Amino acid sequence: MGLATLQELFGGPARLVRTVSVVGVLLAVLGAAGPLLFVLYTLVPWAPSTSASPLVMPWSDPRHMQALANSLWVAGGLTLVLTGGSAAIALLFKHLALTGSPFIYALSAIPLLIPDFAFGVAARMVLDPSVGLLGQALPSTLLIDRPSALLAVIMVAALKWLPVMTVVADASLASIPAGQQAQILLDFRSFGRAVRLAYLPYMRGELLLVASLSFLIGFRQHELAMELTAGGAGFVAELWSPWNHRQIFEFARLDQAALEALFVLPLVLGIVLMIKSKAQEMLRDDD
Amino acid sequence: MTTDGRRTARAFALSVYAALCLLVPALMLWVGARSSGIDLGQALSGSVDWEGFRRLLFDDGQRAMDFRRSVGRGVLYATLVAALSTVIAFSFAVWTAHWPRKNGVGLAFVLLTLVLLPQTYLLMPGLVLLHNMPIRLPEWLLICTFLFIGTLPVAAWACYMLATPRIRNMQQLCATDGTILLDCIRRTGRYVSVELVVVFVLAWALAWGNFLVPFSLGSRQSFPAVVQIATFTTNLGRDWAMIAAASFVVSLPGVIAGVIVGLRSISSKA
Numbered sequence: 208m209g210l211a212t213l214q215e216l217f218g219g220p221a222r223l224v225r226t227v228s229v230v231g232v233l234l235a236v237l238g239a240a241g242p243l244l245f246v247l248y249t250l251v252p253w254a255p256s257t258s259a260s261p262l263v264m265p266w267s268d269p270r271h272m273q274a275l276a277n278s279l280w281v282a283g284g285l286t287l288v289l290t291g292g293s294a295a296i297a298l299l300f301k302h303l304a305l306t307g308s309p310f311i312y313a314l315s316a317i318p319l320l321i322p323d324f325a326f327g328v329a330a331r332m333v334l335d336p337s338v339g340l341l342g343q344a345l346p347s348t349l350l351i352d353r354p355s356a357l358l359a360v361i362m363v364a365a366l367k368w369l370p371v372m373t374v375v376a377d378a379s380l381a382s383i384p385a386g387q388q389a390q391i392l393l394d395f396r397s398f399g400r401a402v403r404l405a406y407l408p409y410m411r412g413e414l415l416l417v418a419s420l421s422f423l424i425g426f427r428q429h430e431l432a433m434e435l436t437a438g439g440a441g442f443v444a445e446l447w448s449p450w451n452h453r454q455i456f457e458f459a460r461l462d463q464a465a466l467e468a469l470f471v472l473p474l475v476l477g478i479v480l481m482i483k484s485k486a487q488e489m490l491r492d493d494d
Numbered sequence: 495m496t497t498d499g500r501r502t503a504r505a506f507a508l509s510v511y512a513a514l515c516l517l518v519p520a521l522m523l524w525v526g527a528r529s530s531g532i533d534l535g536q537a538l539s540g541s542v543d544w545e546g547f548r549r550l551l552f553d554d555g556q557r558a559m560d561f562r563r564s565v566g567r568g569v570l571y572a573t574l575v576a577a578l579s580t581v582i583a584f585s586f587a588v589w590t591a592h593w594p595r596k597n598g599v600g601l602a603f604v605l606l607t608l609v610l611l612p613q614t615y616l617l618m619p620g621l622v623l624l625h626n627m628p629i630r631l632p633e634w635l636l637i638c639t640f641l642f643i644g645t646l647p648v649a650a651w652a653c654y655m656l657a658t659p660r661i662r663n664m665q666q667l668c669a670t671d672g673t674i675l676l677d678c679i680r681r682t683g684r685y686v687s688v689e690l691v692v693v694f695v696l697a698w699a700l701a702w703g704n705f706l707v708p709f710s711l712g713s714r715q716s717f718p719a720v721v722q723i724a725t726f727t728t729n730l731g732r733d734w735a736m737i738a739a740a741s742f743v744v745s746l747p748g749v750i751a752g753v754i755v756g757l758r759s760i761s762s763k764a
Contacts, residue, residue: 221675228589231582232601235608235647237619245618296511303504310508313753314515320696320748321518322703322720325741329518332525332734370515423610430705448612455614455621456710465618475611 243472245465262463265470270442271450275471277357278426278447284361285425289372290418292365297376298406302398307381315370323367327434330363334435348440356436356444364431368424372417379413380406419481426475447471519745526550526739546735550743560714561722561740568702568718571634572747575641576698582646583653583693584686588679590654591661598654605647613706616644620711633716637708641701649697657689692754699751703744720744 237244265271300306318326333340336347349355383391395401429448432438438445454464526546550558590598620640664685668678683690702720709721717725723744726736 224585224589224675224679227582227585231586231646231650232605234643235605235650237643240619299507303500303507305504305507308508311511314512317515317749317752318518320699320703320751321745322705322748324703324705324720324723325522325745326518328723328737328741329521332521332738338732338734366514366517370511420607420610423607427610427612429613448614451612451614452617452706452710455617461618461621464614468612468615468618478607 243469245461262466265467268467270445271447271467273443274445274447274450277353277444278428280357281360281364281428281432281446282422282425284357285364285368286418286421288361288365289368289421289424290414292369293372293376293417294407294410294414296369296373297380297410298402300373300377301380301406306377311377312374315374317370318367319371321367323429323431324434326363326367327431330359330431330435334359350436351440351444353439353443356439360428360432360435360444360446361425363435364425364428367431368421372421375413375417376410379410383409415481419478422478423475519742519749522738522742522745524738526735526742528735546739547742550736550739557726557736560725561719564717564719564722565743567634567716568720571638571641571708571718572698572702574638575645575701576649576694578642579645579649579697579701580653580690580694583649583697584657584683584690586650587653587657587661588665588682591658591665598658606651609644609647613644616640617707617710633712636711637716637718640707640711641704644704644707645697645700648700649693652696653689653693656692657686660686660689695751695754699748702747 297306300308300311305311331339334342334345334349336342336345336349339345346355350359391401391405395405427448428446429452432444432446433449436444438449442450451464451467454460454467527542527544528546549555550561553559590601617640620636661682664682665678668681673681702718705720708716708718709724712721714725719740723737723740726733726740
């Protein structure tokens with residue numbers, strides 16, 4: 208049976224609620240469409256130029272491409288760590304009969320709500336080769352060399368996001384109906400076989416969601432990475448977001464930053480569409 | 495595995511997980527409680543005298559006073575942003591409550607994903623507007639506006655996910671009773687008040703912890719606490735005890751919010 212809309216239930220006054228909501232959605236979309244709007248704006252003849260030097264194509268600027276590659280590495284690495292880590296922890300909780308524990312859910316919200324900057328500061332206190340608590344035990348180039356600096360960013364970002372991703376993975380196991388759960392216990396005497404043949408296939412949708420969100424979270428890393436590595440030696444480990452921010456505020460190249468953001472947008476929007484289709488697919492049976 | 499063995503394994507797993515989740519605030523508290531020093535390792539070998547916290551909360555120095563003011567400012571920004579975000583998120587949930595669930599969730603997820611774009615995407619349209627504005631907006635208004643745009647999608651997503659089924663039920667009830675929309679919204683608001691508190695807390699914590707927006711659009715006079723931490727640097731280097739103490743203070747609302755959200759999830763389970 209179809210559900211009545213707000214307008215059908217309450218008539219004309221429902222328009223106000225719709226207007227407020229549409230304005231909210233538009234604001235959110237405008238936030239993301241900024242670079243596109245800006246590039247379009249720079250094309251109109253009366254627009255004042257924001258910088259003296261001409262635009263450089265994003266793919267022909269080596270520093271931009273290196274920052275993009277670094278961010279893609281962090282995004283990919285974080286996707287692997289968070290997807291694999293959250294699945295492993297959720298399965299461990301399942302093995303120990305802790306799935307759906309409210310205590311775990313309560314704990315998991317804490318790191319999510321602590322600012323990224325505080326995570327960066329904490330990581331620096333531990334990992335900095337000159338002042339850090341583990342500084343003497345770690346290589347002196349840890350936060351300077353590209354591979355190790357990027358790895359450090361991935362691990363610290365994972366520390367922040369792993370608990371909440373674990374909740375998503377755990378919730379998928381908690382949602383297995385009781386009858387089905389009993390059948391799995393009957394069918395598989397070994398937990399390993401149950402994981403391979405029942406639990407992991409059941410978690411597939413949620414893990415894809417975790418992977419998509421992790422990719423976006425990795426790609427947007429900014430203040431945590433800046434605080435921890437400051438871009439590495441000679442900016443070899445600089446990420447895309449700090450680079451884009453630098454273009455705007457340090458080099459006053461707003462138009463160049465917009466062009467680069469536009470260049471990257473299809474990649475990011477591809478992930479957005481994947482998340483949307485996945486969420487709709489997961490909920491197809493609900494209607 | 496025996497029952498005792500399983501119980502031990504469970505307690506061990508929960509302890510490790512709790513340590514993982516509480517690692518950062520605990521580290522900040524530990525470092526902030528120690529003597530100050532440019533070399534963190536040396537400073538930590540000193541005694542626990544709570545010097546960092548004492549200086550942060552009671553010192554007459556410029557930086558400590560700036561930080562205390564910035565805490566008040568940050569609270570004000572976050573409260574304004576969270577209140578407005580919660581109202582619009584509630585309106586969004588009321589509007590979409592009767593959509594087919596997959597459409598509502600699809601839109602909510604798109605909104606959530608927009609928040610996960612690099613924040614320079616959010617800053618760009620604002621800067622374009624600023625360049626071309628005939629009047630200069632106050633920094634606090636600018637910061638609040640952009641924090642609001644960044645926080646709104648999360649609030650809308652959370653409100654939709656948490657409150658939609660109850661909102662839908664209440665609306666059906668109101669329509670059956672013949673209640674007018676305004677009264678119905680009031681009744682619905684009371685009915686989902688716990689969910690709205692969770693949304694408000696989440697939005698508050700997000701606005702409070704945002705570094706990049708106030709850092710990019712504000713100045714020392716308008717920075718909230720999270721940005722002010724970056725100023726604890728002397729000619730000799732960083733003042734780690736103050737940074738740790740300030741970071742702990744900044745993390746505290748997140749921890750409290752986590753506990754509130756957690757208690758809410760526990761009570762809804764019960």
